[in-house]
Amino acid sequence: MSSRAELGDMVPTTTGHEGDMVPTTGRAAPFIRRLLTSPGLRYLVRRLLLSIPVLFGVIVVTFLLLRLVPGDPARTLLGLHAPAAAVAALRHQLGLDEPIWRQFWRYLYGLAHGNLGTSIEYQGPVASLIPPCLEVTASLVLVATLFAVVITVPLAALAAMRQDRAPDHAVRLFSLMGLGMPSFWFGIILIVLLSVDVHVFPVGGYGTSFWTHLHSLILPGLCAAIGIVPVLIRSLRVGMLEVLSADYVATARAKGLRPSRVTFVHVARNALIPTVTLLGINIAYLIGGTVVIERVFALNGLGNLMLNAIDFRDFPVVQGVTLIYALGVIIVILLTDLVTARLDPRIRLK
Amino acid sequence: MTPLLEVEDLVVEMRRHRVAFRAVDGVSFALERGGALAIVGESGCGKSLTLRAVMGLLPSGGRLSSGRVVVDGVALPVEARGRGRGHRQHRRMSIVFQDALSALSPVATVGNQIAEAPRHVLGLGRAESRERAIELLRLVGIPDPERRYHAYPHELSGGTRQRVMIAIALSSEPAILLCDEPTTALDVTIQTQILALLAELRRERGLSLVFVTHDLGVVSQVAENVAVMYTGRFVETGPTAEVLAAPRHPYTSGLLAAAPDVDRPEHEPVAIPGSLPDPLALPAGCRFHPRCRFATAECLTTDVRLQPVGPGRQSACLHSDVLAAAQAAVGHD
Amino acid sequence: MSTTTADTLGLDEPEREVAQRPSVGSRALHSPTFMAGATLTATIVALVLLAPVIGRYSPVSQDLLHTLAGPSGAHWLGTDELGRDIWSRLLYAGRTDLQVGVLAVLFPFSFGVFIGTVCGYFGGAIDTVVMRVVDIVLAFPFYVLIIALVFVVGVGTHGIYIAFALTDWVIYARTTRSATMVARSLDWVAAAEGGGLSRTRVLWRHILPNTITQAIVYAMSDIVLVILAVVTLGYLGLGIQPPAPDWGSMISDGQNFIQTNQWLAAVPGMAVVLTGIGLSLLGDGLADILRPE
Numbered sequence: 001m002s003s004r005a006e007l008g009d010m011v012p013t014t015t016g017h018e019g020d021m022v023p024t025t026g027r028a029a030p031f032i033r034r035l036l037t038s039p040g041l042r043y044l045v046r047r048l049l050l051s052i053p054v055l056f057g058v059i060v061v062t063f064l065l066l067r068l069v070p071g072d073p074a075r076t077l078l079g080l081h082a083p084a085a086a087v088a089a090l091r092h093q094l095g096l097d098e099p100i101w102r103q104f105w106r107y108l109y110g111l112a113h114g115n116l117g118t119s120i121e122y123q124g125p126v127a128s129l130i131p132p133c134l135e136v137t138a139s140l141v142l143v144a145t146l147f148a149v150v151i152t153v154p155l156a157a158l159a160a161m162r163q164d165r166a167p168d169h170a171v172r173l174f175s176l177m178g179l180g181m182p183s184f185w186f187g188i189i190l191i192v193l194l195s196v197d198v199h200v201f202p203v204g205g206y207g208t209s210f211w212t213h214l215h216s217l218i219l220p221g222l223c224a225a226i227g228i229v230p231v232l233i234r235s236l237r238v239g240m241l242e243v244l245s246a247d248y249v250a251t252a253r254a255k256g257l258r259p260s261r262v263t264f265v266h267v268a269r270n271a272l273i274p275t276v277t278l279l280g281i282n283i284a285y286l287i288g289g290t291v292v293i294e295r296v297f298a299l300n301g302l303g304n305l306m307l308n309a310i311d312f313r314d315f316p317v318v319q320g321v322t323l324i325y326a327l328g329v330i331i332v333i334l335l336t337d338l339v340t341a342r343l344d345p346r347i348r349l350k
Numbered sequence: 351m352t353p354l355l356e357v358e359d360l361v362v363e364m365r366r367h368r369v370a371f372r373a374v375d376g377v378s379f380a381l382e383r384g385g386a387l388a389i390v391g392e393s394g395c396g397k398s399l400t401l402r403a404v405m406g407l408l409p410s411g412g413r414l415s416s417g418r419v420v421v422d423g424v425a426l427p428v429e430a431r432g433r434g435r436g437h438r439q440h441r442r443m444s445i446v447f448q449d450a451l452s453a454l455s456p457v458a459t460v461g462n463q464i465a466e467a468p469r470h471v472l473g474l475g476r477a478e479s480r481e482r483a484i485e486l487l488r489l490v491g492i493p494d495p496e497r498r499y500h501a502y503p504h505e506l507s508g509g510t511r512q513r514v515m516i517a518i519a520l521s522s523e524p525a526i527l528l529c530d531e532p533t534t535a536l537d538v539t540i541q542t543q544i545l546a547l548l549a550e551l552r553r554e555r556g557l558s559l560v561f562v563t564h565d566l567g568v569v570s571q572v573a574e575n576v577a578v579m580y581t582g583r584f585v586e587t588g589p590t591a592e593v594l595a596a597p598r599h600p601y602t603s604g605l606l607a608a609a610p611d612v613d614r615p616e617h618e619p620v621a622i623p624g625s626l627p628d629p630l631a632l633p634a635g636c637r638f639h640p641r642c643r644f645a646t647a648e649c650l651t652t653d654v655r656l657q658p659v660g661p662g663r664q665s666a667c668l669h670s671d672v673l674a675a676a677q678a679a680v681g682h683d
Numbered sequence: 684m685s686t687t688t689a690d691t692l693g694l695d696e697p698e699r700e701v702a703q704r705p706s707v708g709s710r711a712l713h714s715p716t717f718m719a720g721a722t723l724t725a726t727i728v729a730l731v732l733l734a735p736v737i738g739r740y741s742p743v744s745q746d747l748l749h750t751l752a753g754p755s756g757a758h759w760l761g762t763d764e765l766g767r768d769i770w771s772r773l774l775y776a777g778r779t780d781l782q783v784g785v786l787a788v789l790f791p792f793s794f795g796v797f798i799g800t801v802c803g804y805f806g807g808a809i810d811t812v813v814m815r816v817v818d819i820v821l822a823f824p825f826y827v828l829i830i831a832l833v834f835v836v837g838v839g840t841h842g843i844y845i846a847f848a849l850t851d852w853v854i855y856a857r858t859t860r861s862a863t864m865v866a867r868s869l870d871w872v873a874a875a876e877g878g879g880l881s882r883t884r885v886l887w888r889h890i891l892p893n894t895i896t897q898a899i900v901y902a903m904s905d906i907v908l909v910i911l912a913v914v915t916l917g918y919l920g921l922g923i924q925p926p927a928p929d930w931g932s933m934i935s936d937g938q939n940f941i942q943t944n945q946w947l948a949a950v951p952g953m954a955v956v957l958t959g960i961g962l963s964l965l966g967d968g969l970a971d972i973l974r975p976e
Contacts, residue, residue, distance in 0.1 A: 057819035068835055076835065163410060180907050180959005182914055185934055185952035192941055247453040250407045251515075255467040255522050256441045269457055288824030292915050306827070307919060310834045318831055325827045333822075345502045346456055 043341050051330055058326040062319050063107050072096075077313045093120070094315070116323070117316035121309065126320040129305060134324065136206055137301035139213060140290050141328075143221030145279070148286065151225065152232040153275060159233070160240035171233060178230035183289055187223040187296040194219065204298030220290075220297040227289035228282045239274030243267055273344045280336030284329045352423045353380040354558050355404075355443070355526055360417035362396070362403045364629075371629045373399050373412070375582035376655075381526065386552065386559040388569045388590065390605070391579035392626060397562040398448075400579075401528045404560075405445050406435045421526075441471065444519035448531040450511035454503035460514045461487070461499030467522040486517040491547055509540035516547065520555075527551075529561045533568065545571050566609050570594060578602045581627060581637045584656060588663035596677055598665040600642045603673065636668070644669045710972045717968025723961030731777035738771030742928045751944055763933075763947055764940060773954055776928035781958070783840055783923065784910035787847040788902060794848075795855025796898050800891065802856065803863025810860075817853045825850070829912060830921060839924045843913060851905065855898050862894035896973040903966025907959045914955055930955055 066073040074091040075082070091097050095106060110117065116126040159171035195203040207216040243249070244267060252266045253259075291303030298304075302321050309317035341347045362374035374396040381387055389397045402408050404419050406429065419426045421439040447453040454463060465483035468474045474482060480499070487495035490513040503511055512532055519527055529548070533541040545568065551557050561572045569576055570590050577587040578601060586599035597603040604622040611617045624641035627633055633640050639649040648668055656664040659671075667673065711717050730737065740758075746766030753761045760769040802810040820828070832846035867890065916922030917931020925932060930951040937947030 053815055054818045054822055057815060058822050061819060061823070065831060065835055068832070069837075176960055176963055177956065179904070179963045180911065181956050182911055182918070182931075182934070182952060184915060184918055185948070185955065188934070188938055188941065188948055189952070192945055196942060245410060247447055247449065248455040250402075250445075251447065251453045251518065252455070252466075253407060253435050254405060254445050255518070256435060256471040257466070258470070261470060266455055270455060273457075284821065284824045288826035288828075291824075291826050291830065292919060295919065303827075306830065310830070310921070315835075318834055322823065322827055322831045325824050326822045329822050329824060344457065346504050 040341070043347075044338060047334055047337055051334055055327075055330060058323065058330070059108070059111065060104075062323045062326070063104055065319055065322070066094075066315055067100075073315075077315055079313075090120075093118075111323075116320035119309075119314055119317050121312040121314045121317070126316050129317065130302070130320065130324060133300055133302045133305045133321075136299050137290060137294070137303065138328075140217055140220055140224065140293070140299065140301060141283075141287055143214075143217045144224035144286055144290065145283065147221050147225035148229055148232060148282075149275075149279070151229050152236055156233050156236035156240055157271070159237045160244055163241060168237075171237070175230040175233040178226055181226060181230075183223045183227045184292045184296045186226050187219065187293060190219050190223065191296075204296075206299050216297075216299070220293045220299060223296070224286060224290050224293045228286050232278055232282055235278050236271075236275055239278065240267075240271050243271045243274075246270070273340060276336055276340050276343060280333055280340070283332050283336070287325065287329060287332075351383065354383045354385075354422055355381040355560075356418075356420040357400075357404055358418040358420070360400060360403055360419070361415045362399050362408065363413045363415050364399070365411045366630070369630055370413075372415075373582055373629065374403060377417075377579075377582075377584060379577060379584070379587070381558050381560060383525075384552065384556050384558055385575065386561065386573035388573035388576045389560065389562045389579055390564065390566060390569055390576060392564055394626065394629075395579045396582040397579050398530050401445060401530050401560065401562055405443060405528060406440060407445070441522055442524055443526040443528060444522055444524035445528045445530060446512075446515050446519045446532045448534050450508070450515045451503060453515060454511065454518075456503060459500050459502060460506070461501075464514065464517050464521050467518070471522055482521070483517075486520055487514075489520070490514070490517045491543070492517075508536055509543065512536060512540075512544055513547070516544075516551075520551070524557070526558045526560070529559065531563050532561075534563065534565065541568070548572065566594075566605055578605070581629065581632060583637070583666065584664075585638065585666045586664065587656065588660070592660075592663065596674065598659050598663060598670040598673055599638075599667045600644055600669075600673060601638050603677075604641075636666075644672055707972060711968070714968050714971050716964055717972055720961055720964025720966070720968045723957070724965050727777065727958055727961055728781065731774050731781060734771070734774035734778050738768070738774040740768040740771040742767065742772040742775040743926045744768075751940065751947075760950060761944075761946070763936065769947070769950060772928040772933060773930075773951060776930045776933060776951065777954060777958070779923055779927060780910055780913055780917075780930050780955075783843060783913050784906050787844055787909050787913070788851065788906050790844075790848045791851035791905075792855055792898065792902050795852035796859045796895060798852070799856035799859025799898075800863050800894065803860035803894075804867060804890065813856065814860075817856055820850055820853045823850075826912070826915065829916070830919070833916060833921050838916075838921050843916065843922060847909060847912075851909065854901065854905070858897050858901060859894050862897050863890055866890045866893050900966055900970045900973065903962055903969060907962045907966075910955070910958060910962075 066076070069076045072087070072091070073096055074087045074094065078087055078090060095103055098106075114127055116130070118124065119126050119129060122129065155171045155174070159168040162168050190201075191203055194200045201219045202212075202216050205216055207213045248270075249262065249266055252262045290301065291306065293299075294301045294303040295307055302324060306318055306321040309315075309321070357380070358378050360374055360377045361372055363370045364373040377396075377400055379387060389400065391397050399408070399412065402412075403414050403417070406426070408414060414428060417428070419428075421442055424437075424439050426437050426439055454460065461480070461483050464486055465479040468482045469476065469479035484495045484499060487498055492498050492510060492513055498506075498510075503514070506514065515532070527548075532548075533544050536544065548559065548561075549572070552559060559573065561568075563569065563572075574590055575588070576590040576593050577584045578593070578599065579585070580601050586593060586597065586602045588598075593602060594606065597606060601622075607620045608622055610619045622641055627637065627640070635648075635650040635652050636642070636645070636654045639645040642649070644667075646669070652668060654666045654668055656666045657670075659665045659674075744767065746762065748766065749758075749762055750764055750766045751762065752758060752766075755761070758768050758770065760773065763769055763772070798813055802813050828850050829846045832849060833842040836842045836845045913922055914929070914931035914934075917929035917933075918935045920932070920935070922931055923929035933951040934948050937944070937949075937951070940947050
């Protein structure tokens with residue numbers, strides 16, 4: 001008899017069809033045929049198609065950003081006191097003197113070719129400014145997500161398993177305090193405690209090598225994670241309570257399985273679903289929270305790029321960065337949906 | 351012969367609105383080897399909780415405040431929260447739940463769920479457990495078991511799922527099967543099939559059965575003995591045929607009168623007057639007295655318990671003989 | 684006397700006398716969460732409202748002879764780099780931030796509940812279009828959209844109101860829509876509709892009272908979110924503009940002196956945290972009280 005929980009026994013197979021047998025041979029042709037007709041692939045395609053209107057809508061919104069204000073967009077950018085000549089020059093530079101559908105077409109055309117406009121400040125393509133900043137922001141988001149998961153899951157599980165007892169109250173108190181805490185303020189406190197006097201972490205910056213990158217991202221990642229951890233704990237705790245009180249847990253215990261097996265194979269595996277779902281819901285907020293974190297920790301990511309561009313009234317950069325952020329969110333949500341579908345057999349067949 | 355299962359004075363407390371009340375209030379019964387007991391009562395009388403307490407599977411908010419469960423002469427340790435399943439004698443009992451969809455893990459195939467107990471509790475190897483699971487699927491009447499092994503619970507029909515539940519219950523090789531309204535959510539035709547399956551399992555494997563239901567029509571098909579439950583207590587027990595033919599508690603006869611009888615279409619169902627009392631505000635004396643036409647002043651003050659009223663029969667009514675006489679006079683059949 | 688009804692072969696879901704649920708007021712008083720939240724929030728609100736009285740200085744009056752002073756009898760929390768009294772600034776900033784926070788939620792709440800109810804009740808083309816718009820808004824990270832909007836529309840309170848009006852309504856719309864769809868499918872609503880009540884009446888008298896509680900509970904946590912955003916914008920210099928005091932700009936000013944005078948940045952942050960705790964407790968308490976049994 002094995003003594004460890006064998007998750008492999010309970011991992012769902014990829015087939016969803018009642019009656020399909022899992023093939024025991026490994027020949028390519030039946031495998032490919034199965035892949036093409038599999039509900040999993042159909043789900044993926046369906047989700048991709050559903051993202052298209054949202055993507056289009058996002059493009060339209062970023063296009064319309066400047067035109068939200070009544071009046072001349074160029075004047076909005078330069079302010080009321082700018083000379084008329086400068087305003088006219090900017091209008092021409094941004095192509096605002098053309099009819100609006102022409103502008104939109106140019107915008108779309110440009111996007112399709114990877115052209116996000118020209119930066120007013122740098123006088124160069126916005127698209128070339130993005131990649132190094134994207135790397136920083138993406139790494140930060142990754143580290144923050146990791147922190148969020150590592151902090152939230154054990155705490156939520158603890159609170160759920162000891163419902164209404166001391167650990168539950170402690171966790172809920174902790175998450176309550178975090179709900180109103182500005183993440184940037186938390187960052188400042190951390191910097192004071194851990195960087196200024198005690199040089200455990202750098203005060204800011206991104207570092208030069210992979211390991212210094214990681215080192216520099218720990219404090220910012222933690223701060224960004226704090227933005228969603230309280231909400232995540234509250235929601236996940238509820239989700240886990242539902243799993244814990246589910247009848248299938250009673251069935252598992254009724255079989256006579258060891259408590260550790262019940263916990264890891266049945267409870268955990270089922271609790272994974274709401275965890276991933278909740279993460280997907282909150283990730284957009286997490287991503288948005290990195291903007292101010294980048295400023296606090298002097299990280300040259302997309303957020304910092306955007307804030308600097310605002311100081312210089314550099315609209316094309318603001319527009320381009322906003323679009324990239326939205327694109328990122330759409331992709332992440334798509335990925336979360338796919339992972340959830342992989343984890344939850346009930347979804348794939350809808 | 352010592353009975354296979356003995357339950358003595360089981361008391362289960364539940365909390366509602368921060369107040370605790372006794373959902374199961376001193377229930378005792380014994381089950382012989384190969385025997386079957388049906389527990390009948392309306393929703394909320396505590397019958398499901400009784401089974402869960404015996405199994406050590408109380409939901410949160412429940413507490414086993416007293417009582418003994420003895421399996422084959424061995425008393426099981428009592429865990430205050432009613433959640434212990436550690437003792438090896440626990441494994442001689444299995445439970446079948448009412449809602450198979452929520453009682454089966456949605457993320458694992460039914461085959462793997464059936465094979466789990468043989469693999470991790472009985473210690474069989476992977477291939478053997480798989481074989482055992484397929485055997486069990488066949489045993490419970492599921493066609494094409496090798497294919498159905500890989501199905502997920504939500505892909506199956508209600509009746510098939512219930513059969514899977516029974517297969518899982520059998521997979522740990524129990525001697526006692528506790529069934530918590532296993533057929534309530536099913537169509538009548540499927541219901542009959544499941545009941546036939548249970549009867550067959552009893553015959554061929556010598557299983558003992560405790561069957562909880564609110565459906566009187568099912569009782570005579572399932573068990574030779576019946577216990578009628580009201581507000582957490584048994585109010586009448588005895589052989590099924592006798593109890594149904596000549597009930598010795600007004601609640602039992604009320605239940606019988608309220609159920610339409612297919613064989614006697616001229617019999618109009620008569621509802622029991624009044625409604626179930628709130629468990630936090632139970633009537634004084636006999637709990638059924640506000641709804642009973644035989645109630646006397648004594649019934650308002652005496653807390654009645656089960657008394658013998660015949661060979662193998664008990665009733666918690668002060669006037670069970672009055673009831674018997676009334677039935678004899680009317681020629682109640 | 685009411686009777687128990689029997690179904691075909693047995694008895695199912697009988698009527699039962701249930702202990703009466705205590706009234707809303709009574710539940711409120713007995714909920715420790717609600718009482719704690721209400722007390723804390725009320726205290727904070729009272730303090731900031733009384734700013735002119737208990738703050739002993741104007742938040743903008745400078746005293747360049749007594750800059751960066753520690754707590755003393757004259758200045759309870761000391762002074763900042765321009766000699767302004769921190770305690771007074773804290774209170775006045777709280778006034779502004781709380782006021783903006785609550786006001787900024789009003790339009791999203793009203794509009795979101797309205798449009799959510801319409802979508803949930805009538806469905807159809809409006810529903811599809813609005814839900815797509817919701818998806819699009821939600822595709823932008825919250826802060827990114829707010830910052831971009833404030834950039835375009837202009838900084839300061841007016842920019843804040845517009846930015847939130849455009850973005851914050853979506854969650855209200857979504858939750859109200861689901862709640863309305865659920866309510867619509869309930870039997871008693873169908874009965875009311877079938878009974879000849881006009882749709883508006885059904886909506887107003889029957890559906891809305893039930894769905895709005897979810898929106899109200901959410902609004903409490905939304906106010907916390909909005910206050911956080913206002914404070915963040917203030918920190919970035921995109922929010923409430925100086926010289927009007929704001930907790931966020933107090934933190935960013937204080938950050939310059941972090942090595943020597945930590946409390947300049949710490950104190951406003953703690954004020955935000957306390958406000959967040961109070962409002963969250965209040966919201967949780969409300970959720971407990973208003974939860975249908």
